[in-house]
Amino acid sequence: MAITIQHKRDTAANWTSNNPTLAAGEFGFETDTGKLKLGDGSTAWSSLDYFEPAAAAAAPYTFQGSTSGYTTGGSNPPARYDIIDKFPFSSDTNATDVGDSTAARNSLAGQTSSSHSYNSGGYLVYNTIEKFPFSTDTNATDVGDLITCVADAAGQSSGTSGYSSGGYNSTCSPTDLNIIQKFPVSSDSASTDVADLTVARFAVAGHSSDSNGYTSGGFPYPINRTIDKFPFSSDANATDVGDGTVCHTGRVGQSSDTHGYQSGGYQFVPYADTRNVIDKFSFSSDGNSTSVGVLSVPGQRGAGQSSTDNGYTSGAIQYTPVVSPTYVNRIDKFPFSSDGNATDVGDLTCPRAMGAGTQV
Secondary structure: OOOOOOOEEEOHHHHHHHOOEOOOOOEEEEOOOOOEEEOOOOOEHHHOOEOOOHHHHOOOOOOOEOOEEEEEOOEEOOEEOOEEEEEEOOOOOOOEEEEEOOOOOEOOEEEEOOOEEEEEOOEOOOOEEEEEEOOOOOOOEEEEEOOOOOEOOEEEEOOOEEEEEOOEEOOOOOEEOOEEEEEEOOOOOOOEEEEEOOOOOEOOEEEEOOOEEEEEOOEOOOOOOEEEEEEOOOOOOOEEEEEOOOOEEOOEEEEOOOEEEEEOOEEOOOOOEEOOEEEEEEOOOOOOOEEEEEOOOOOEOOEEEEEOOEEEEEEEEEEEOOEEEEEEEEEEEEEOOOOOOOEEEEEOOOOOEOOEEEEO
């Protein structure tokens, strides 16, 4: 004869209303939500946490997103924006406004954890670290401060920490910075100065592998071909591991699980205008970038996002010496699996540049 084992079960409302104390090791099941609680013999139902297997409770962090890309802040002079735009990775479509930053700012850096998007620094906000959750569309909150006021820095993410590297001090006459700042994502707190880049520079691109952060390009000329690498496992200075294909500033950074990508930028020599080149460099070995494609239009100072399959560039400034700057709202996408050109797959809610890019 078959043996049937049944656990206590009821609706979530009835469990809460009755608020029983389950015996140690006894399960209670919510029939309308599918959730479980496990008793300890002394804690009432309403004070118990839901039972969650360890594998589900601690999903591994990956830098690349599988669901959505975000573009936060930015400017289209004279306007600065506090907009948080979100667009899907599963289909080519326009972004929607899903929340607000803590203040209108541009030239900010983006970082991520498994559950939140972080934005740090920026112009006219200076040293703020803010975050907003991926699980719901809502406004950002202020959770800490950088050690100094920084704009135009690069953002990197290890899963346990967010990094801000390079940039310039934005509170007085610009001073180029070489500092690498780190802040934890397990708690809301300030950053610490943990290392230095090989050279001070700003308007740089950020990249993240599983084990290292990378900072590439930047201003001033001619140092803006440098690719710096620093470890996530220890607080140590960056090393120069390669060069970009050309002298570009204002490049946008993306990361696959094997390569860092640099897209667009402003080329000083010989053209002195915005460019559309897409470069990539290997995470597995130190070396120079190679050109692998082009954006749909030239541009600099966009925001970069990375899905598991594609790199994205959202917003940008188009500029030539004889034409006034044009701010665009395009969202470009290019594949990681093969070297190829980007296609225009959607629009931000408004034309702008110098925002922060993140993904989930």
